[in-house]
Amino acid sequence: MNRYKRKEDCPLTFALTLIGSKWRLPIIWALWKNKTLRYNELKRHVDGITNMVLSQSLKExxxxxxxxxxxxLEIPPRVEYSLTEAGEALIPSLESLAKWGKAMQVKVKNHV
Structure with missing residues (x-):
């Protein structure tokens, strides 16, 4: 029996909406690997992202x-981005998911 009347009430569905877009995981991963990045540094670490999408993703x-x-408050202005405590808490789950994904890649490759 489904515990949630609406799929939006499911915590897993909610979590995936927070990180599930094309660019969110690469942004989170780059910030975790580098701890703190300025905007242009972050853009260089996330290959292919546009300025508009990066800005929008960071704001969200x-x-x-x-x-x-x-x-x-310097001249020229300087802005740095990093993960919050909640963002850092996500990393162990992402590492587990990556490990599972790698195992599935091998399994699917060997199955074909």
């Missing part, structure tokens, strides 16, 4: 509490 993840934006 900041509003959702996954990413923190720190602005320094």
């Amino acid at each position: 993840m900041e509003n959702q509490g996954i990413v923190v934006r720190k602005q320094f």
Whole structure:
């Protein structure tokens, strides 16, 4: 029996909507690997992302509490991005999912 009347009420579905877009995982992974990145550094680490998509993704993840934006009052202005505590807490789950994905790649490759 389904515990949730609506799929939006399921915690797993909710979590996947937070990280499930094409660019969210590469952004999160780059920030985790590098701890703190400036905008252009982050753009270089996420191959193929446009400025508009990166800006929008960062704003959304900041509003959702996954990413923190720190602005320094300097000339020229400097902004750095890093993962919040909630973003960091996501990493062990992503590592487990990556391990599972790798095992499935091998299994599917060997099955063909």
